[in-house]
Amino acid sequence: MSTIFGIPAPALYGQILIGLINGSFYALLSLGLAVIFGLLRVINFAHGAQYMLGAFAAYLLLNYAGIGYWPALILAPLIVGAVAVVIERTMLSRLYSIDPLYGLLLTFGLALIFEGMFRYWFGAAGKPYAPPAQLSGGINLGFMFLPIYRGWVVVASLVICIGTWLLIEKTRLGAYLRAATENATLVQAFGVNVPRLLTLTYGLGAGLAALAGVLAAPIYQVSPLMGSNLIIIVFAVVVVGGMGSILGAIVTGYVLGVLEGLTKVFYPEASSIVIFVIMAIVLLVRPAGLFGREE
Amino acid sequence: MAVGTQYLAEQPRPRALSVVFGAVAIAALVAAPFAVYPVLMMNVLCFALFACAFNLLIGYVGLLSFGHATFFGGAAYFTAHAVKVWGWEPLAGILLGAAGAAALGLIVGFLAIRRQGIYFAMITLALGQMFAFICLQAPFTHGEDGIQGVPRGHLLGLIDLNQPLAMYYFTLAVFLFGFFAIWRIVHSPFGNILQAIRENERRAISLGYRVDRYKLGAFVMSAALAGLAGATKAIVFQFATLTDVQWQMSGEVILMTLLGGIGTLIGPAVGAGLVIALQNYLAASDFPVTVLIGIIFVVCVLVFRRGIVGEIMALMKRKTG
Amino acid sequence: MTEAPLLEVRGLNAWYGESHVLHGVDLDIREGETVTLLGRNGAGKTTTLRAIMGILRRREGVIRLRGQDLLNLPLHRVAQSGLGYVPEERGIFASLNVAENLMLPPAVADNGMSVDEIYRLFPNLYERRTSQGTKLSGGEQQMLAIARILRTGARVLLLDEPTEGLAPVIVQRIGDVLVELKERGMTILLVEQNFRFARKVADRFYLMEDGRMVNSFPGHQLDANMDQLHEVLGV
Numbered sequence: 001m002s003t004i005f006g007i008p009a010p011a012l013y014g015q016i017l018i019g020l021i022n023g024s025f026y027a028l029l030s031l032g033l034a035v036i037f038g039l040l041r042v043i044n045f046a047h048g049a050q051y052m053l054g055a056f057a058a059y060l061l062l063n064y065a066g067i068g069y070w071p072a073l074i075l076a077p078l079i080v081g082a083v084a085v086v087i088e089r090t091m092l093s094r095l096y097s098i099d100p101l102y103g104l105l106l107t108f109g110l111a112l113i114f115e116g117m118f119r120y121w122f123g124a125a126g127k128p129y130a131p132p133a134q135l136s137g138g139i140n141l142g143f144m145f146l147p148i149y150r151g152w153v154v155v156a157s158l159v160i161c162i163g164t165w166l167l168i169e170k171t172r173l174g175a176y177l178r179a180a181t182e183n184a185t186l187v188q189a190f191g192v193n194v195p196r197l198l199t200l201t202y203g204l205g206a207g208l209a210a211l212a213g214v215l216a217a218p219i220y221q222v223s224p225l226m227g228s229n230l231i232i233i234v235f236a237v238v239v240v241g242g243m244g245s246i247l248g249a250i251v252t253g254y255v256l257g258v259l260e261g262l263t264k265v266f267y268p269e270a271s272s273i274v275i276f277v278i279m280a281i282v283l284l285v286r287p288a289g290l291f292g293r294e295e
Numbered sequence: 296m297a298v299g300t301q302y303l304a305e306q307p308r309p310r311a312l313s314v315v316f317g318a319v320a321i322a323a324l325v326a327a328p329f330a331v332y333p334v335l336m337m338n339v340l341c342f343a344l345f346a347c348a349f350n351l352l353i354g355y356v357g358l359l360s361f362g363h364a365t366f367f368g369g370a371a372y373f374t375a376h377a378v379k380v381w382g383w384e385p386l387a388g389i390l391l392g393a394a395g396a397a398a399l400g401l402i403v404g405f406l407a408i409r410r411q412g413i414y415f416a417m418i419t420l421a422l423g424q425m426f427a428f429i430c431l432q433a434p435f436t437h438g439e440d441g442i443q444g445v446p447r448g449h450l451l452g453l454i455d456l457n458q459p460l461a462m463y464y465f466t467l468a469v470f471l472f473g474f475f476a477i478w479r480i481v482h483s484p485f486g487n488i489l490q491a492i493r494e495n496e497r498r499a500i501s502l503g504y505r506v507d508r509y510k511l512g513a514f515v516m517s518a519a520l521a522g523l524a525g526a527t528k529a530i531v532f533q534f535a536t537l538t539d540v541q542w543q544m545s546g547e548v549i550l551m552t553l554l555g556g557i558g559t560l561i562g563p564a565v566g567a568g569l570v571i572a573l574q575n576y577l578a579a580s581d582f583p584v585t586v587l588i589g590i591i592f593v594v595c596v597l598v599f600r601r602g603i604v605g606e607i608m609a610l611m612k613r614k615t616g
Numbered sequence: 617m618t619e620a621p622l623l624e625v626r627g628l629n630a631w632y633g634e635s636h637v638l639h640g641v642d643l644d645i646r647e648g649e650t651v652t653l654l655g656r657n658g659a660g661k662t663t664t665l666r667a668i669m670g671i672l673r674r675r676e677g678v679i680r681l682r683g684q685d686l687l688n689l690p691l692h693r694v695a696q697s698g699l700g701y702v703p704e705e706r707g708i709f710a711s712l713n714v715a716e717n718l719m720l721p722p723a724v725a726d727n728g729m730s731v732d733e734i735y736r737l738f739p740n741l742y743e744r745r746t747s748q749g750t751k752l753s754g755g756e757q758q759m760l761a762i763a764r765i766l767r768t769g770a771r772v773l774l775l776d777e778p779t780e781g782l783a784p785v786i787v788q789r790i791g792d793v794l795v796e797l798k799e800r801g802m803t804i805l806l807v808e809q810n811f812r813f814a815r816k817v818a819d820r821f822y823l824m825e826d827g828r829m830v831n832s833f834p835g836h837q838l839d840a841n842m843d844q845l846h847e848v849l850g851v
Contacts, residue, residue: 043413091597100413101359102596105553108546109592116585172719178711179720186707189671190721191695191768229424232542236421239414269432276425280406283418287409 007265013144015261021150021219023257024157025051027250028212029234030241031161034249035168036205038181040198042092042103048231049114050206052224053080054213056118059129059222069132069214076214077207084206088199096198111228118224126221153215160211161250168246177201236279242292252290320561324467333463334531339571340470341528346551346563347477348520353549354558355481356513357493359416361545362403362423363521366396368539369426370522375442375535376435385448385456389469389526396522397515399426404514408507420542427540441536445529462531469527473520478560480516489513521548543585550588553595556602565604620683622647622803623668623772628677630667637663639827640677643805645772650794650804652814655824656849661807662704664824665774668805669701670694681772696724700770704777704807706761708749715745717760721768728769737793738763755786762793772803779813791816811838811845823848 004012029047036044044050057076061067067075087110095102130136131149138147168174180187180194188194213227220226234253241252256275264271282290327336345367352358374392377383383391407418430436437443447456456462480486492499492506500506529535538544547570555566570588577584595602601609621644630638638660645651653661666672668679670691679686686694695701700721708717718734718741735742738759744752752760758778765773778794779787787810794817797804808814814821815838823831823841825848833841 037413043417091593094597098600101416102600104359104413104416105549106593106596108549109589109596112546112585112589112592114589116583116587116589120583120586175712175716175720179709182709182711183707185671185691186703187720188691189669189695189701189703190764191692191724192722193692195690228542232420232424235417236424239410239417239421272428272432273425276421276428279418279421283406283409 005266010144012265015265016258017144017146017150017154017261018264019258019261020154020254021257022260023254024154025212025216025230025253026234026237026257027161027253028157028215029209029230030237030249030253031164031246032205032208032212033234033238034243034246035164035177035208036202037243038246039177039184039201040092040096040103041100042095042107043100043235044202044205045104045107045231046087046110046114047107047205047209047234048227048229049111050080050084050209050227051213051216051230052118052227053083053114054210055129055217055222055226056122056213056224057210058214058217059127062129069218073211073214077210080210080213081203081207085199085203088202092202093195093198111231115224115228122224124224126223126226129217129222131218149218153219156215157212160208164208165246165250233275236275238289239279240275240282240289242289244289245291248289248291321471325464328460328463333459335571335575337463337466337531338528339568340466341524341531342548342551342567342571343564344470344473344524344527345521346548346555346567347474347560348517348524349548350552350557350559350563351477351480351520352513352517353552354563355486355493356489356510358408358510358514359549360407360419360514360517361416361542361549362419362421362426363518363548364540364542364544365403365423365426366400366518366521367525367528367548368430368535368537368541368544369399370396370525371529371535371539372430372436372442373522374526375445375529378448378530379442379445380435384452385450385530389523389530392526392529393519393523396525397519400515400518400522401511404511404518408510408514420545423540423542423545427537427542430537430540436535436537439537441534442529443534445533445535447530447533456530466527466531469523473523474560474564476520480513481560485509485512547588550592550595552602553600554591554602556605556608557600559602559604559608562602562604566602569603621645622649622682623805624678624680625664625668626678628664628667628675628679630663630672630676631674632663632672637827638667638675641667641824641827641829643822643829645803645805647803648798648801649819650798650806650817651820651822652806652808652811652818653822653824654808654811654814654845654849657809659824660827661824662776663827665701665776665805665807669699669774671701695721695768695770698724698770698772700724700765700768700773702761702765702773702775702778704780706757708752708757708760710748710750712749713746714741714749714752714760717749718745718764718767721764723768725769725771729766731767734763734767737766737796755782755789758782758786758790759793762790766797771801773797773805775804775806777807777809779808779810787813809849811849 003009029051033044033047036042054076057079058072061072061075091106092103095106135149135152138145168177176187176192176197180197184194237253237256238249240256241248243249256278260271260274263274349360349363352360370392373395374388377391378385378388403419403422406422407415410418431438447462449455450465454461456465488504488509492509496506525539551566551570552563554569555564556562573587574584577587623645625641625643628638628641641664653664655661663672667675670686670689675687681697681699684697686697712720740756741760741763778790791813794804798817806814806818815835818835820834821832821838822829830848831841831844
């Protein structure tokens, strides 16, 4: 068996794949956080809970309505996005004129409510969610065995990230978003309904989190706490990347995911803290983050 | 509007009233173990000190730390280890815990004050999570089990802390010491500069203050006092576990402070009492505590940002003009 | 005054936080008129524009466009009712290129200038359409700020110091553009410090001091009012 730096090659490739998968979720979630933060100046602590809600929506659709994976990929983000729209209209929008820390505290409270309710209803244990038939099984790539669903997640998340980036960089709606991020009042003075844009943006960000949740359901088990531990890592990712750049958030997500995977191969004891260590180093060397601007 | 700025005009309250109020409160705390289960009261006192220490940072410097469990729970581990494994006397163990928390505060604070506002909160949260992972894996913390069976021992080799009343009055003394220390810090020249920084950081910089040093100083003090609370709790309950270092605990102390009143001296203590009482009450029912905590968060942020004590003080000020 | 004014402002008071900055401002603009607000820095000219537009929200009084109340409309509805705003700082967005900046404001009526027409009027903008908005020169940014409003079909323009800090040849160019807009029947409320520039386009002047209107007179009486102008403007 071939080895690389004394590590069997299949083990190395396997961990890189796991790193890519984790990185896909870091990228998807930090992308949504960055989009919301850019316009609303709110750090959405409920992002992890919305990811969990997306996974649960898929689980419930399947088990109570017989609706499978593919429709859930569309429906779950719509449902969670709709909930987010209501939250923005009734609660978050009252906080825009005061210290952004209150937005963080509000969404933290909402995250606790969602997680607590789902734990109360479904218990803390994870629930299995089978990948769709078209994506089950695996293929032998010669140098490693690739479960098809995992390959799909990497490709799908890349497509979603690039799609979101194109939406923001190349469309009229994206131009409104970018302009409003710079100067919301002026954009509204041009006749754009900025309050509605804020609502939509929050809904979009939450929908992205939910979409990530559906993608994650067959890989990690569906559990009420699946989002809260993830979101803290994503916060570290966001601190490393800086929230000034959408592309920066995406790239940082994938890179840190792979680095975490590699750490698992070479020094497994440190794999759960490596991202935080990288965050600390970045703070020492470049406090604004790799892609951030000093504010 | 910065978090907590609305209470700045807090100090010029009639002094006599404060003294009377303080005397009544202390008398009530001295008498409390005869009316309330002492362990419950000790739990309240530990969390009250924890919340007051946290409030030193958010209420008087405007920094929201989302990782204060690190200092509370970290100190508990240090103290539990010193007392149980090394056989230290309890007060020395507690002081070691507080010193350890201060050291952790120096590291976390040094990194976190490089960013402001919302980033500060995220960084402290992330570093707190990292510490929790370390506690899960380090050999001396014993993973999921934590350090159990910590002996209460004899205070200074004289007073047997296994006596509930002795333990209670010792805890009360620690709380009063910590509370008085915070009061002194807030009303010292150092405290005045902290508040100036919170109000207008740029102006403080242009006046020549090394703002980062003041922030770091406040962070370390807040961490040390949070550690004092956690260390005492380890002696009271005779264990140190992962629960006290996890992010949920950091969230709880934020809630206590927010509920009682950010930037008020006694608000956090009141908030701690209420949250502990509520948790105690709910422990018997099957209603999920997390949900209730979340609801209180949402209600506080939306309609009640001054907290209970803050609202009462605003009301009193309106009445007296 | 025989016909009803197109834009009517009565007893307008406005506040920045606690400080009261406009004290009962009255202002009328008829269809097709160009009216210039003169006054020193801090007299309240920009504030008047921002209050009419609704960017400054703490206001009292009457603001009507074609008889329709503007005071109680949300900001974006004010723009949709046909007011086009060109801010003093120009407000070109750094994260948008020139073409995107131009296309940003949504059309509010269907008689706006076409993009081709705009590029014919401002050939520089066409050449630099893919550059980042804020990479343009000051004069080009000002052209872009005016051009993007022309595209929307707004018939009433609020222009805040369009010549500020620009070279004489550019000021000349902007003057030509304003004359052209006038010929097309636009109604313009212009804030200007430079009354030598303003006299070429203005039908009427208003003079402001300390948040109040202190005088108003038709364009041809500018010379007759020169003494007061010198005194109030301190030139």
